[in-house]
Amino acid sequence: MTAPEPLDARAEVAAAVEGIRRLARHVSDFPQPGVLFTDLTPVFADGPALRSIMRALAAPVAGRVDLVAGIDARGFLLGAGVALELGTGVLAVRKKGKLPPPVHGEEYALEYGSAALEVPAEAIELAGRRVLVVDDVLATGGTLRASVDLLERCGAIVETVAVVAEVPGLGGRERLDGVGLHCLTTV
Ligand SMILES: O=P(O)(O)OC[C@H]1O[C@H](OP(=O)(O)OP(=O)(O)O)[C@H](O)[C@@H]1O
Ligand SMILES: Nc1ncnc2[nH]cnc12
Numbered sequence: 001m002t003a004p005e006p007l008d009a010r011a012e013v014a015a016a017v018e019g020i021r022r023l024a025r026h027v028s029d030f031p032q033p034g035v036l037f038t039d040l041t042p043v044f045a046d047g048p049a050l051r052s053i054m055r056a057l058a059a060p061v062a063g064r065v066d067l068v069a070g071i072d073a074r075g076f077l078l079g080a081g082v083a084l085e086l087g088t089g090v091l092a093v094r095k096k097g098k099l100p101p102p103v104h105g106e107e108y109a110l111e112y113g114s115a116a117l118e119v120p121a122e123a124i125e126l127a128g129r130r131v132l133v134v135d136d137v138l139a140t141g142g143t144l145r146a147s148v149d150l151l152e153r154c155g156a157i158v159e160t161v162a163v164v165a166e167v168p169g170l171g172g173r174e175r176l177d178g179v180g181l182h183c184l185t186t187v
Contacts, residue, residue, distance in 0.1 A: 009059035016056040017185045019049025020165060024187055032112050038167060038187045040136050044077055053184070054078070057134055057162040058085035060182055065132040065159050069093050071147055072117065075135040078164070082134055091124060091131070093117050093147055104154055108146035111139045111170065117146055119154060127155030138163045138183060141175030148179055 023046055025039040043049050057078065062085075069091040070079020076092060083090040096105060096116035103118040119126065133147050148158050160180040165187040166172060173181065 009056065012052050012056040012059055013184055015052035016049065016164075019043055019046060019052060020185050020187065023049060024165065026187070035112055036167075038137055038165060040074070040164060043164075050081070053164055054081040054085050056184055057132075057164070057182070058082045061132050061160050061162075062086060065130045067091055067126075067129045067131045067156075069131050069133045069147065069151060071133065071135040071143060072098070074137070078134045078136065082132065082162070086132070088132075091119065091126075093119055093133075093150070104150060106146040106150035106153070108142040109140070110142040111167075115143075117143070117150055119150060121154075126151065129156045130159050131156045132159055133161045134163070135161075136164050137187075138166045138172040138176075138181075140170045141172030144172070144179075145175050148176070 020043050023043040025042055027037040027039055030037040066088050068079050068083040068088050070076045071093050072095045079090045096118055099118050099120060102121035104121045105116050105118040107116040131151055135144060138144060144161050151158055160182050161176060162182040164184050166183045168186050
């Protein structure tokens with residue numbers, strides 16, 4: 001049996017979910033036919049909702065991580081705020097070609113295409129670091145699976161993957177089998 005979350009974490013999750021449900025936008029056939037796109041930018045533009053989200057993502061791992069990894073690009077909006085809540089630094093996990101060499105990289109497929117993510121190979125010590133990975137949306141799980149694999153290849157210990165919203169029915173949760181997943185809500 002897992003220990004219950006502290007009361008304040010539950011309150012933050014409830015406030016965050018209310019903001020997400022109220023403000024998230026769903027757009028058909030974007031960025032390509034057949035995709036129902038979940039746009040969280042109106043949620044992040046709301047001060048109280050953004051604050052609740054930062055706190056809700058941070059609370060379960062307080063004291064258990066020493067680095068937050070934000071995924072390019074929407075995960076960047078969350079990464080720095082969550083890191084400030086936790087008192088850690090933030091790592092930008094960047095799309096291919098944005099970081100100077102040397103880098104470690106990982107290719108992946110997502111709901112509407114393929115891409116690659118990179119982190120610095122030497123400039124930041126990742127071996128033994130306990131990392132919280134944050135992003136806005138979990139869909140097929142390709143992005144977060146690649147992020148976890150990349151960070152673990154660099155010697156990091158991924159404590160938890162935290163996302164604001166999960167798009168159900170695309171296999172993302174299954175793709176992250178074996179990884180601690182904290183998802184605030186489904187959309
Ligand atoms: O679970 P998946 O199928 O991998 O999809 C989820 C990813 O897709 C979106 O990013 P996108 O690649 O569109 O990049 P962006 O943040 O630059 O818009 C989203 O921010 C996640 O990172
Ligand atoms: N349906 C979706 N909505 C928002 N972001 C996504 N990334 C991948 N699939 C997505």
